Amino acid sequence: MTSYAQAFALVSTRQANPHLQDLTDEELVARIRQNDEQAFACLLVRHLNSIHHYLLRLTGSRSDSDDLAQETFLRVWQKAHTFTPGKVRFSTWLHRIAHNLTVDQFRQRGRNPVSAIDANDKHFGPDFDRAAGELHERLSQVLTTLPENQRHAILLCHQQGFSNKEAAVILGVGVRALESLLARARRTLKAELTEVLT
Amino acid sequence: MTADELREHLDRLGGRLDTWPSAVAAEARTLIERSDAARSVYREARALDELLQHTLASDHQATPGLERRILNNLTERDPWQAVIDWFATSFWRPMATAALPLALGFALGWVFPESEQDEFYEDLATLTFYDAYETYPEFDDE
Numbered sequence: 001m002t003s004y005a006q007a008f009a010l011v012s013t014r015q016a017n018p019h020l021q022d023l024t025d026e027e028l029v030a031r032i033r034q035n036d037e038q039a040f041a042c043l044l045v046r047h048l049n050s051i052h053h054y055l056l057r058l059t060g061s062r063s064d065s066d067d068l069a070q071e072t073f074l075r076v077w078q079k080a081h082t083f084t085p086g087k088v089r090f091s092t093w094l095h096r097i098a099h100n101l102t103v104d105q106f107r108q109r110g111r112n113p114v115s116a117i118d119a120n121d122k123h124f125g126p127d128f129d130r131a132a133g134e135l136h137e138r139l140s141q142v143l144t145t146l147p148e149n150q151r152h153a154i155l156l157c158h159q160q161g162f163s164n165k166e167a168a169v170i171l172g173v174g175v176r177a178l179e180s181l182l183a184r185a186r187r188t189l190k191a192e193l194t195e196v197l198t
Numbered sequence: 199m200t201a202d203e204l205r206e207h208l209d210r211l212g213g214r215l216d217t218w219p220s221a222v223a224a225e226a227r228t229l230i231e232r233s234d235a236a237r238s239v240y241r242e243a244r245a246l247d248e249l250l251q252h253t254l255a256s257d258h259q260a261t262p263g264l265e266r267r268i269l270n271n272l273t274e275r276d277p278w279q280a281v282i283d284w285f286a287t288s289f290w291r292p293m294a295t296a297a298l299p300l301a302l303g304f305a306l307g308w309v310f311p312e313s314e315q316d317e318f319y320e321d322l323a324t325l326t327f328y329d330a331y332e333t334y335p336e337f338d339d340e
Contacts, residue, residue, distance in 0.1 A: 052260035136253040159254035183209035
């Protein structure tokens, strides 16, 4: 991963402003509105891994998630003036952009079955437990069989750490509808993994 | 609350009771303390939560070089796009903009009411551009 200093060097020959790293996401977006490329680089370094992980889980393809992540951040650059601080968190807005772009891509290309993320994409350490790995792989596999909107809901709440209310904003549905999606997904997962969970 | 109702709540809200509405969470805690069936349902939900947590959490790294690719693709913003977005991001903005000329017209009419001079110019315009003279009896030779 590129460091803040490296990212700053990529966008500007001006000396990097060390205080940028201390700013909140919302303050950085305010600077991006003034065409501050270093503020954009700062946000990119802060959020790229997370959004790429989310997109990789949604699409199952590293090249698709690269393209979608790029398009997501370019939209942030282009549309920074449409972000309203205080209405939603920046990360919620960012995920909403990524989600909408992914749905658009699914519509254009048709819904391909999503493959589980390759074990190479999970960075297991030296103390990697084979049984745990198999269990994780099994759950990853079951996740790919969930209907698209249920998978999105589970990923947003369990992987990306959003509350039900935030996940509902990202998916563009009401909180009750989001909870229904989560309930159906959890029932399916429990049914598929019953021998592990009991 | 019954064990089945607790299961329904767990499916909808997840296994972390501290994120639930406080009244429902209190009821759920009481039931879990008293009922073996409720405890079993709760344990199953927590196990699923933890499995999801461990499976989905990772120190995932984006593809090397992706930041450079994104930063190299930053382009100048189109100023017109900013104007279009300003209109498109809310319902009231285009409405207010459309209503503005109407309001301006009313305001001007209020400030500058019709005068005798306006009537003079109105008559002058009518006479200048009027060309259907045959409809006037005084121009009829017959």
